[in-house]
Amino acid sequence: MNFNKKLVVAVSGAVLLMAGQFALADSTTDIVDALVGKGVLTEEEGKLITKGHTSAKNKAGKVIDKNGALSLSSENGDSTFAVNGRIQLDARSYDNDFSSDKNTQGFDVRRAYLGVNGKIAKYYDYRVVANFADDDKTNTSGTGLVKKSNQIDEAYFGINYWKQASFRFGQQKMPFSLEEQTSSRFIDFQERSLLNKMVPAKEIGVQVHGVFTNGLFYGAAISSGEGKSNIEASTGEGVDFIGRVGINFAEAMGNKDNVYHLAIAGSTTDGMQSNGQELAFNSGQELAFNSESRGQDNKGTRFRSERSRLGVEGSVALGPFKLQSEWIENSFKMPVGATNNSADMDGYYVSANYMITGEKYASAYKAGKYDRISPLKDFNPEGDGWGALEVGARFTSVDGKDLYNLSTSALATGYYAADSTTLGLKWIPTPYTRILLNYVDTRWEAATGGTKLDEKALTLRTQLDF
Secondary structure (H helix, E strand, O other): OOHHHHHHHHHHHHHHHHHHHHHHHHHHHHHHHHHHHOOOOOHHHHHHHHHHHHHHHHHHOEEEEEOOEEEEEOOOOOOEEEEEEEEEEEEEEEEEOOOOOOEEEEEEEEEEEEEEEEEEOOOEEEEEEEEOOOOOOOEEOOOOEEEOOOOEEEEEEEEEEEOOEEEEEEEEEOOOOHHHHOOOOOOOOOOOOHHHHHOOOEEEEEEEEEEOOOOEEEEEEEEOOOOOOEEEOOOOEOOEEEEEEEEEHHHHOOOOOEEEEEEEEEEEEOOEEEEOHHHOOOOOOOOOOOOOOOHHHHOOOOEEEEEEEEEEEEEEEEOOEEEEEEEEEEEEEOOOOOOOOEEEEEEEEEEEEEEOOOOOHHHHEEOOEEOOOOOOOOOOOOOOOOOEEEEEEEEEEEEOHHHHHOOOHHHOOOEEEEEEEEEEEEEEEEOOEEEEEEEEEEEEEEOOOOOEEEEEEEEEEEEEEO
């Protein structure tokens, strides 16, 4: 049985097993009530029989329906179980200067997540999520790496004795970047910015994180440093130390209608890492599949170096208006003896978004990130609700031309700098559905000679999550 079938069987079995407890108790009560009604049993005999089943039902718990999302909970709420997932279908059309086939169109299932999450005995939580839109490949991936199943998106458990210091173990999102902390379900545009390839995302490790009542939040982690599902297989590999700390000044001042977010993050390693993803500026799908010579084609080129990262992020949300920006720098140090043993790359983005229908961004902000926007009125084809409507614009600039100077011939080609402008329109019919339309205009620049190539993209996403 392959991984996909195993996960589906496990999730389905758990749901049926827990749901069966409620069905059994209800069925028994109905039968006894019918027998009492026909005079086969007295009321006292009926109460005596159903007493045990009623007690079992109370202990088993209840089904919770919260904003359309279903979960199972124990009667006291200390243990919960829920199935979660998301489906994103993308349509894309490109016009670029990179190949003879300048116009490219296509459909793609960008993400197809299915997983389970919940808590046990009040203080322990868990989450296991797989992405069925990823290839299931278990093999060596680049210099010094072994790739486990990359369909595992997240797999962790947590210990939450204190709000100010919770612990999480497993494959999880690392504490770096406001844009990365925001789920792909709730990001401002169809894809994260070009800058996102410069940050640690989901990695295997241990994290402690917490939130204080004055709006102060933090996260600190030790990770493999090699990306999602990758583990080191070479001697001399180190681990990454990652940290993020920030504050929402609006919360500290008791202002619930606005957000004044400021945070700083950094990472460093205690040894060499098999880097490579940092050379791929684009976020994977916002730009064309078939570009031949730009930065994304260096995605498979890995080189061993020491690496450090620094990031500064800020966001101001005033009612239905939000302004957000980040600056990130990556620094690499090659082994001793290299002709050019150090290089830097950096970049920034600035974005602005406005909720035409009046929803406040502060209602979706919590613990140092933005979450789900709920329309003031859900769309109802039979009523007067139209959901939420948002417009936005983003400018991104990245510069990694310094990487060209590294003494690795495989890195001596490609386009290492880019400026990109994204315009977006978003419709949120209900809290769990979204439709996004983006126009993206990107100009790539070669490491030397000043050669520039353009690409324009029109993208559409329909999304459902539960």
